[in-house]
Amino acid sequence: MRKIGLDVGDKTIGVAISDELLLTAQGITTIDRIGIRKDCGKIMDYIKEYNCDTVIVGLPLKLDGTDSPQTEKVREFTVMLGNKLKSSGMADIEIIFQDERLTTVMAERVLIEADVRRSKRKEVIDKQAAVIILQSYLDTIR
16 A cells, blocks of 8 residues: 655645555645645545555654644644544544655755756645655655
8 A cells, every 4th residue: 555745834735655565755746725624635535546554744843853833733734634534434544754854955956956947846845845755754664
């Protein structure tokens, strides 16, 4: 079964999916945030579509490892997602946090090295960050 990776921000959510062998992560979309319930619903649609058994959520800690204000928002989002999964008969879907410190910086570097224009980078940065979050997780489970 596949894994889905999320980079949860205030305005967008980057989404990545693993391959079936759990070797690589590919970015699939960036969700524009509408409201926490609708956002969770879209993520659940992707979980079903790609037959995922685990959600890997990037946890935005401060550089010293402590929680930031954004950390709390991501935790609240994850609680809502977990509740929606349970109430939809998908209680067996596991949610795991993955440290995401510096993933946006890394994503930016990857896009710059790929010669992606600045205007296009803004559109895909969160999706690329989700890829890095998920790939980091996949690398740890091998």
